[in-house]
Amino acid sequence: MSRIVMKFGGTSVADIERIRNVARHVKRECDAGHEVAVVVSAMAGATNQLVAWTREAAAIHDAREYDTVVASGEQVTAGLLAIVLQQMGISARSWLGWQIPIRTDAAHGAARIADIAGHVLLDRLRQGQVAVIAGFQGIGPDNRITTLGRGGSDTSAVAVAAALKADRCDIYTDVDGVYTTDPRVVPRARRLDRIAFEEMLEMASLGAKVLQVRSVELAMVHGVRTFVRSSFDSPDAPQTGPGNLPPGTLICDEDEIVEKQIVTGIAFSKDEAKITLRRVADKPGVAASVFGPLSDANINVDVIVQNVSADGRHTDMTFTVPRADFERAMEVIRSAAAEIGYEEVSGSADVVKVSVIGIGMRSHAGVAAQMFKALAEKGINIQAITTSEIKISILIDAAYTELAVRTLHSLYGLDEG
Amino acid sequence: MSRIVMKFGGTSVADIERIRNVARHVKRECDAGHEVAVVVSAMAGATNQLVAWTREAAAIHDAREYDTVVASGEQVTAGLLAIVLQQMGISARSWLGWQIPIRTDAAHGAARIADIAGHVLLDRLRQGQVAVIAGFQGIGPDNRITTLGRGGSDTSAVAVAAALKADRCDIYTDVDGVYTTDPRVVPRARRLDRIAFEEMLEMASLGAKVLQVRSVELAMVHGVRTFVRSSFDSPDAPQTGPGNLPPGTLICDEDEIVEKQIVTGIAFSKDEAKITLRRVADKPGVAASVFGPLSDANINVDVIVQNVSADGRHTDMTFTVPRADFERAMEVIRSAAAEIGYEEVSGSADVVKVSVIGIGMRSHAGVAAQMFKALAEKGINIQAITTSEIKISILIDAAYTELAVRTLHSLYGLDEG
Numbered sequence: 001m002s003r004i005v006m007k008f009g010g011t012s013v014a015d016i017e018r019i020r021n022v023a024r025h026v027k028r029e030c031d032a033g034h035e036v037a038v039v040v041s042a043m044a045g046a047t048n049q050l051v052a053w054t055r056e057a058a059a060i061h062d063a064r065e066y067d068t069v070v071a072s073g074e075q076v077t078a079g080l081l082a083i084v085l086q087q088m089g090i091s092a093r094s095w096l097g098w099q100i101p102i103r104t105d106a107a108h109g110a111a112r113i114a115d116i117a118g119h120v121l122l123d124r125l126r127q128g129q130v131a132v133i134a135g136f137q138g139i140g141p142d143n144r145i146t147t148l149g150r151g152g153s154d155t156s157a158v159a160v161a162a163a164l165k166a167d168r169c170d171i172y173t174d175v176d177g178v179y180t181t182d183p184r185v186v187p188r189a190r191r192l193d194r195i196a197f198e199e200m201l202e203m204a205s206l207g208a209k210v211l212q213v214r215s216v217e218l219a220m221v222h223g224v225r226t227f228v229r230s231s232f233d234s235p236d237a238p239q240t241g242p243g244n245l246p247p248g249t250l251i252c253d254e255d256e257i258v259e260k261q262i263v264t265g266i267a268f269s270k271d272e273a274k275i276t277l278r279r280v281a282d283k284p285g286v287a288a289s290v291f292g293p294l295s296d297a298n299i300n301v302d303v304i305v306q307n308v309s310a311d312g313r314h315t316d317m318t319f320t321v322p323r324a325d326f327e328r329a330m331e332v333i334r335s336a337a338a339e340i341g342y343e344e345v346s347g348s349a350d351v352v353k354v355s356v357i358g359i360g361m362r363s364h365a366g367v368a369a370q371m372f373k374a375l376a377e378k379g380i381n382i383q384a385i386t387t388s389e390i391k392i393s394i395l396i397d398a399a400y401t402e403l404a405v406r407t408l409h410s411l412y413g414l415d416e417g
Numbered sequence: 418m419s420r421i422v423m424k425f426g427g428t429s430v431a432d433i434e435r436i437r438n439v440a441r442h443v444k445r446e447c448d449a450g451h452e453v454a455v456v457v458s459a460m461a462g463a464t465n466q467l468v469a470w471t472r473e474a475a476a477i478h479d480a481r482e483y484d485t486v487v488a489s490g491e492q493v494t495a496g497l498l499a500i501v502l503q504q505m506g507i508s509a510r511s512w513l514g515w516q517i518p519i520r521t522d523a524a525h526g527a528a529r530i531a532d533i534a535g536h537v538l539l540d541r542l543r544q545g546q547v548a549v550i551a552g553f554q555g556i557g558p559d560n561r562i563t564t565l566g567r568g569g570s571d572t573s574a575v576a577v578a579a580a581l582k583a584d585r586c587d588i589y590t591d592v593d594g595v596y597t598t599d600p601r602v603v604p605r606a607r608r609l610d611r612i613a614f615e616e617m618l619e620m621a622s623l624g625a626k627v628l629q630v631r632s633v634e635l636a637m638v639h640g641v642r643t644f645v646r647s648s649f650d651s652p653d654a655p656q657t658g659p660g661n662l663p664p665g666t667l668i669c670d671e672d673e674i675v676e677k678q679i680v681t682g683i684a685f686s687k688d689e690a691k692i693t694l695r696r697v698a699d700k701p702g703v704a705a706s707v708f709g710p711l712s713d714a715n716i717n718v719d720v721i722v723q724n725v726s727a728d729g730r731h732t733d734m735t736f737t738v739p740r741a742d743f744e745r746a747m748e749v750i751r752s753a754a755a756e757i758g759y760e761e762v763s764g765s766a767d768v769v770k771v772s773v774i775g776i777g778m779r780s781h782a783g784v785a786a787q788m789f790k791a792l793a794e795k796g797i798n799i800q801a802i803t804t805s806e807i808k809i810s811i812l813i814d815a816a817y818t819e820l821a822v823r824t825l826h827s828l829y830g831l832d833e834g
Binding site: 016019050053054056057058061062064065066068069072073075076078079080082083084086087093094096098099143144145 | 433436467470471473474475478479481482483485486489490492493495496497499500501503504510511513515516560561562
């Protein structure tokens with residue numbers, strides 16, 4: 001017997017027929033003798049409608065009221081799924097964030113989970129009752145409903161799994177797992193059977209959209225084995241994969257991964273813009289004069305590259321910001337021109353960040369060198385580079401995205417077949 | 418300065434534009450220096466959609482889950498109205514049933530309010546904050562959401578007014594008050610400026626649809642002065658009526674009504690069916706043998722008339738049941754034929770109950786005699802009669818409804834002009 005948390009997103013619960021399909025997935029796990037908690041999102045479209053109403057009510061509005069309105073979507077799904085499960089003869093009840101409770105901090109609209117009273121749920125699971133939990137929501141210190149931000153149901157599911165010390169958290173999604181890269185760009189991309197937490201964290205942070213970054217962080221911190229699988233699988237299909245799992249990707253501790261690849265995947269993000277300052281004074285405090293104003297304007301700076309100074313007095317500095325903040329960032333830099341002291345500022349939104357990720361890189365040298373050589377052979381110019389222990393990210397012209405990703409995918413032996 | 422509870426139904430909050438209109442009504446009362454609590458229903462159509470989903474999920478379903486799903490409608494409206502009020506510069510916050518809390522019994526789907534923590538709301542009202550309360554909902558002894566049954570927001574509003582010791586509970590509805598009878602039947606029907614609690618209770622119980630019977634009961638028990646007014650009034654129109662009230666009807670203690678009429682109104686209900694048993698044994702226990710099985714089948718019996726026995730051994734018995742239960746009631750009676758012992762059962766759904774209501778009847782004899790005479794002159798046959806201290810109800814052939822109501826309306830001097 002295992003204890004399993006199952007999470008279903010909005011498309012999987014878009015109408016009662018699909019909720020019935022979800023219930024059949026749940027029934028299969030119950031029939032196999034598992035203790036089951038289910039975390040659900042709002043029915044597809046519901047959250048968008050609720051958000052639209054809050055915006056129509058007032059462009060800028062009280063985040064506490066926003067949370068009260070928007071959290072109702074998951075409340076509806078939880079109740080409906082409980083009804084459908086009961087009709088199938090399965091003992092089940094819905095749980096709202098405030099009922100368990102799932103305690104969060106006070107950051108309405110983007111709250112972080114502080115504590116989940118797992119024993120309340122465990123008592124019921126042990127009695128054979130399925131807990132159907134409204135995702136995306138909790139209760140703040142002010143006794144009001146909080147929400148975790150868009151896509152927060154993934155985070156709810158992993159947090160519940162951690163609180164229940166579940167054997168696994170199954171994320172049912174519209175893809176059947178995590179791929180070596182985006183299959184729309186590289187048709188020969190392979191589904192990974194397993195990926196380490198650290199790798200998945202980099203993949204999610206660097207552009208792979210399968211899971212919320214925060215949910216992966218949480219899974220890593222608490223060691224929650226997280227299994228990404230397709231919600232379109234027939235609920236009645238035999239679970240024939242390794243460990244009686246169907247096709248999908250298990251995100252787990254690297255110790256669980258026997259055959260480690262040097263490179264596990266290639267991520268890319270088009271959501272970047274590059275800004276370059278020429279001939280900035282090369283002296284202490286200059287970085288603060290550049291990034292202070294950007295931080296004040298709530299703009300996240302990602303890659304930062306500062307060349308070694310040629311004359312010992314001036315340097316060039318390049319950094320990236322989210323594409324949506326590009327224009328605003330340029331203005332901030334221009335307004336701060338006097339304090340910073342640069343000769344020229346230029347920028348471009350036509351850049352892409354391509355990242356090569358793999359825990360095997362820790363123990364293998366030469367990955368970066370191979371990468372630079374292969375891209376040079378294709379005539380792709382690298383505009384900036386950053387590295388960490390398990391990833392190398394480069395900034396290139398967006399026009400070369402597909403070529404670069406395919407080249408690297410082949411280079412590191414990730415192509416299928 | 419007064420303390421006022423304002424209640425708005427589903428049509429009044431059907432979209433953001435109408436919610437803005439509601440907010441303007443609230444603002445007017447705030448600007449006049451009043452402490453204001455607002456009780457809201459779900460946006461028109463929302464509850465029907467939610468109910469339809471629960472039915473699609475399972476025809477027979479857990480009332481606790483039903484409540485969880487359906488109560489979300491009022492949650493959404495409360496949050497949206499709070500946002501709109503804030504945008505108008507009015508301090509406001511939403512309150513859900515479990516947050517105040519509004520404690521109810523455990524009868525999910527048709528719960529009764531047990532207690533409201535009024536001091537929580539009062540603290541805020543005294544600070545000048547408008548309390549926007551989700552109607553129709555509370556929290557049960559099991560810490561789960563309960564709902565009060567359809568139309569329960571009226572009951573929520575009156576209960577909140579009682580808990581806050583409010584000076585008045587204003588019910589904004591799609592009619593501009595309580596009329597002497599249904600104006601669609603009697604174009605010369607008059608709006609009543611005031612009506613006593615007891616009269617309103619009879620009017621509501623006997624067919625007038627302006628207010629939920631339970632809300633009137635509650636208003637009577639707690640002496641909550643309840644004002645029925647139109648939600649279509651311009652929020653900016655001067656409040657020029659008596660006591661600075663606009664056109665509408667004040668439901669109040671009879672002491673507040675100076676000029677008491679003998680008859681205040683005529684109610685009628687087509688939602689009736691009549692069943693007659695011929696030659697029932699006239700002996701102790703026979704009533705129990707008839708009404709026991711009906712009660713077991715959850716069928717409410719209303720008017721009961723038992724003729725004096727002619728031969729001392731047999732009698733005829735007539736009673737009414739809700740029209741929707743007519744077929745089922747006939748079956749129950751037929752299955753119990755052996756225990757009851759009757760010669761013949763007959764029934765008809767073509768009946769209407771017409772009631773004449775007025776607290777003045779207590780001190781005036783002859784009201785019934787006048788009534789029977791006037792109807793006889795029109796050739797209307799009375800099939801059954803029941804009376805109470807302040808009302809006379811008769812059962813007649815449905816075809817005569819309009820004729821009877823108009824005749825009685827004129828007879829008691831209720832016609833306009």
